[in-house]
Amino acid sequence: MDEAPHSSGASRAKPPVWHRRLISISLRVFRDWDLETPRSLLLLWFVARLAVLLVWGVLTPSTQGDVVYYYEHIENMMSVGPAQTMTEYPTPVLWLLTVPWLLGFGTQQGYVIVFVLMMLGLDIWYTLALWRLGGRLGAHAAVFWTLFIAFIGPTVYLRFDLVTSVLAGASLLLLLRRRWSASGALAGAGAAIKLWPALLWPALCGGTWRHKLRASLGFWVTGGALALVSLLWAGWDRLISPLTWQSGRGLQVESIWASVPMLLRATGLFDYAVTISRYQAFEIYGLSVPFWEATSSIATIVGMVAIAIAYLAWWRRGHGRAMEAAALMLLVILVMIATNKTFSPQYMIWLGGPQAAAYAILGRRTTDSPGYAGDRARVWHTSVMILLITLLTGIVYPIGYDPLVRDTTLAGWVRFPITVVLVIRNVLVCVLLGVVVKWVWGFVRPGSRSVGRAGPTPADQDHPTMEDA
Numbered sequence: 464m465d466e467a468p469h470s471s472g473a474s475r476a477k478p479p480v481w482h483r484r485l486i487s488i489s490l491r492v493f494r495d496w497d498l499e500t501p502r503s504l505l506l507l508w509f510v511a512r513l514a515v516l517l518v519w520g521v522l523t524p525s526t527q528g529d530v531v532y533y534y535e536h537i538e539n540m541m542s543v544g545p546a547q548t549m550t551e552y553p554t555p556v557l558w559l560l561t562v563p564w565l566l567g568f569g570t571q572q573g574y575v576i577v578f579v580l581m582m583l584g585l586d587i588w589y590t591l592a593l594w595r596l597g598g599r600l601g602a603h604a605a606v607f608w609t610l611f612i613a614f615i616g617p618t619v620y621l622r623f624d625l626v627t628s629v630l631a632g633a634s635l636l637l638l639l640r641r642r643w644s645a646s647g648a649l650a651g652a653g654a655a656i657k658l659w660p661a662l663l664w665p666a667l668c669g670g671t672w673r674h675k676l677r678a679s680l681g682f683w684v685t686g687g688a689l690a691l692v693s694l695l696w697a698g699w700d701r702l703i704s705p706l707t708w709q710s711g712r713g714l715q716v717e718s719i720w721a722s723v724p725m726l727l728r729a730t731g732l733f734d735y736a737v738t739i740s741r742y743q744a745f746e747i748y749g750l751s752v753p754f755w756e757a758t759s760s761i762a763t764i765v766g767m768v769a770i771a772i773a774y775l776a777w778w779r780r781g782h783g784r785a786m787e788a789a790a791l792m793l794l795v796i797l798v799m800i801a802t803n804k805t806f807s808p809q810y811m812i813w814l815g816g817p818q819a820a821a822y823a824i825l826g827r828r829t830t831d832s833p834g835y836a837g838d839r840a841r842v843w844h845t846s847v848m849i850l851l852i853t854l855l856t857g858i859v860y861p862i863g864y865d866p867l868v869r870d871t872t873l874a875g876w877v878r879f880p881i882t883v884v885l886v887i888r889n890v891l892v893c894v895l896l897g898v899v900v901k902w903v904w905g906f907v908r909p910g911s912r913s914v915g916r917a918g919p920t921p922a923d924q925d926h927p928t929m930e931d932a
Contacts, residue, residue: 592633
């Protein structure tokens with residue numbers, strides 16, 4: 464799949480000096496550490512995963528609380544039925560979460576072990592897929608994914624958000640194989656598990672109307688079939704329950720919109736309360752909180768409208784590129800994170816799959832193809848920011864979360880620096896959103912041109928766009 468430039472000017476533009484230096488340093492590390500060889504990559508992957516498991520077992524064993532929550536509700540589902548079980552999640556999630564209950568012989572310990580092994584197996588599969596399909600940059604894609612999972616920490620294996628992240632990334636990889644229907648089907652499966660991947664479906668429809676139709680059929684047939692089975696199994700009320708679940712939630716402490724109240728709380732200047740709500744999330748109450756909640760709601764509406772406009776402009780221009788599809792996916796995810804009044808640590812997992820796939824897309828192009836240098840700089844820039852934000856997220860949760868939300872003896876000493884880390888993380892998320900908005904604006908703005916209109920160069924002939932079957 465070709466990644467030709469969206470405009471002739473973009474094909475000649477050079478990335479900023481500091482971008483080129485960053486890329487040069489990163490490539491030097493790859494050469495010095497010999498990370499492009501399977502042996503070195505395997506060693507890095509093994510050490511990184513061992514570190515994650517050690518952090519879980521030694522430092523933060525309490526992070527398995529969500530898995531225990533899944534187990535208890537799946538166990539209870541055998542008595543009360545699916546209609547009353549974990550109504551905050553789409554019904555197909557119950558099928559997914561029943562698998563470790565069956566393989567774990569109905570025991571809590573067995574459930575936790577099988578659940579972690581399932582997520583670990585999915586991690587292994589996606590690492591291999593990136594390595595095999597990433598062309599020249601297969602190793603880069605795999606290394607980014609390896610570091611990303613390590614920086615997320617134990618949370619990545621103790622939530623099922625890894626499934627949706629991998630499905631989103633794999634749908635982009637399938638575009639490289641020109642498997643439009645299967646790509647749409649993965650987005651449909653993701654939407655059946657977490658709802659939000661439904662917003663990624665338009666990003667898979669950047670080719671001809673025939674390709675749009677095939678991707679759309681894959682998405683709607685898969686999603687519709689899962690919805691129909693869910694309706695027949697658990698009923699209408701259970702089918703729509705996830706759509707209304709979020710409406711009553713308050714301002715979660717990790718939300719970007721909670722940054723100011725959390726910082727004021729850490730300084731002790733005003734009276735704030737942090738309690739765990741019935742939504743199993745820590746929420747903050749006090750001065751100006753209603754204002755920030757209302758602002759978040761307005762920002763969410765504006766963000767959704769902006770996403771719709773970006774998709775329509777992209778479709779109208781036509782001749783979409785796979786790299787543009789990856790950028791649009793990042794935009795959707797970041798808008799959802801930045802505008803939401805909730806922000807759980809597992810939300811960061813969503814970014815990893817599409818970002819790793821961007822390396823694979825880049826790796827299928829020749830280095831002299833038009834626009835390659837600019838796309839490479841953007842991928843490296845967003846990668847560094849995502850890894851940094853992910854690392855800060857791991858410091859906040861699970862390492863510093865207890866003093867952040869609970870009034871313990873340790874909180875008096877640690878709460879302020881942990882809150883500062885949280886605020887810095889939130890600011891960087893906003894900066895990253897701005898970077899991706901600029902990226903997307905570059906190919907959807909009025910007057911931008913694609914390879915389909917300008918015509919591919921000789922260097923691009925072996926790398927077809929999303930329009931080529």
